[in-house]
Amino acid sequence: xxxxxxxxxxxxxxxxxxxxxxxxxxxxxxxxxxxxxxxxxxxxxxxxxxxxxxxxxxxxxxxxxxxxxxxxxxxxxxxxxxxxxxxxxxxxxxxxxxxxxxxxxxxxxxxxxxxxxxxxxxxxxxxxxxxxxxxxxxxxxxxxxxxxxxxxxxxxxxxxxxxxxxxxxxxxxxxxxxxxxxxxxxxxxxxxxxxxxxxxxxxxxxxxxxxxxxxxxxxxxxxxxxxxxxxxxxxxxxxxxxxxxxxxxxxxxxxxxxxxxxxxxxxxxxxxxxxxxxxxxxxxxxxxxxxxxxxxxxxxxxxxxxxxxxx
Numbered sequence: 469x470x471x472x473x474x475x476x477x478x479x480x481x482x483x484x485x486x487x488x489x490x491x492x493x494x495x496x497x498x499x500x501x502x503x504x505x506x507x508x509x510x511x512x513x514x515x516x517x518x519x520x521x522x523x524x525x526x527x528x529x530x531x532x533x534x535x536x537x538x539x540x541x542x543x544x545x546x547x548x549x550x551x552x553x554x555x556x557x558x559x560x561x562x563x564x565x566x567x568x569x570x571x572x573x574x575x576x577x578x579x580x581x582x583x584x585x586x587x588x589x590x591x592x593x594x595x596x597x598x599x600x601x602x603x604x605x606x607x608x609x610x611x612x613x614x615x616x617x618x619x620x621x622x623x624x625x626x627x628x629x630x631x632x633x634x635x636x637x638x639x640x641x642x643x644x645x646x647x648x649x650x651x652x653x654x655x656x657x658x659x660x661x662x663x664x665x666x667x668x669x670x671x672x673x674x675x676x677x678x679x680x681x682x683x684x685x686x687x688x689x690x691x692x693x694x695x696x697x698x699x700x701x702x703x704x705x706x707x708x709x710x711x712x713x714x715x716x717x718x719x720x721x722x723x724x725x726x727x728x729x730x731x732x733x734x735x736x737x738x739x740x741x742x743x744x745x746x747x748x749x750x751x752x753x754x755x756x757x758x759x760x761x762x763x764x765x766x767x768x769x770x771x772x773x774x775x776x777x778x779x
Contacts, residue, residue: 470553470677471521472742474528474691474723475511477683479504481531483562484586488611488639494531505538507683512542514701516549526579526742527557528691528723534563547572556742562587565598577605577743584610584619593626600628607744609634612641612651612658624654624752632749636722637661656750660733664720669713671729676711678727690724692716 481496482489496504515523525546533539539557544567546555556577568576578599582592599606608627610620612635624633635655637643643651643662652658674680675689675697682688687697687705693715698704719725726733726741738747 469521470524472524472526472673472678473515474526474678474680475508475682476528476530476680476691477504477507477511479529479531479533479536482560483532483535484560484583486583486586488613496531501536504683505536508538508542510685510701511681511683512545515546515552519551521551523552524554524742525552525556526723527555529558532560532562533557534559534561540567543576544568544571547575554742560586561592561595565595565602565604568599568602568604571604573603573605577740577745578607579743580606580608582608582610582619582623584616589619589622593623596627596631600631605740605743605745607632607634607740609636609655609744611636611638612643612661613638614647617650620654621650629751630749632745633752634658634722634744635661637663637720654752656752657736657746660725660731661722664718665725665728665731666717667714667719667725667728667730668717671711672714673727673729673734674714674724676709679705679709690727692719692721692724 478500479496481494481501515525527533527539527542529539534557540563543555543557546552548571552575554577555575556579558579558581560583561578561580580596596606596608608623608631610616610623610633620633620635627633633655635651635658637658648658648662651662672689674693678690679697680688680691681700685700687700687708688694689697689712697708698706714728719728722744725731726737734741736746737744740746
């Protein structure tokens, strides 16, 4: 069968200081880093050895993985196995890119988030250009905070049209139609992120063809449902794989709701679900259309945010 694994080990350190992120500038101890490296090594060895399924793997660390050599090594290693269809990671792209020379470009992919204020615009853009030159699959995105709108519009203007720039609705924020309009002009798929999706009782691929795995090998249907289905390493999870409705009221994170069968996103992102690359790049409005509305965008009213990293 085709099995997608969302892996999140204990790593929780990041080199950025984003004010909206609870893991900003957090440092793991040496012992924590060793534990994360050992956990990832165990997972990578398991993924390389198993032959029951065709695997797709997305690493979704709380922190920044690509500044750690073991994440780069895992991506390269897994990219060269025929039974691995895709291996991807969420990253702020602060790392160097030359390590990708050793990866299979048909298999490896990056889900890159641009954080204005944390890295110079030109430095980030130069890295995306290098990825494009190397033939690496990648998407780029930004958190939809009002203070990011100008930077996002500029980035959309300067990226090649074939590179998808996604926008995540900011955690705990709501958007009026007027406030959502410029974000939708940059990312025509922003309406999928703008509102949480009702999910209670609806069919979802998680728990059947998609599972979440933590550093100890505990398997859950997704990152947001805590009930365990078994363990990856003793194989006990396999008996629990089955279609099942979502037990939560809503799903508001892309790495969760993309798998809802009630949404058309497997068709929208066909061939690029893990790295968030649409089958056909949506056509954004250009910056000259977006920028005039910046002054009228106004602040976005918010609710209390919860610490979930979805891109």
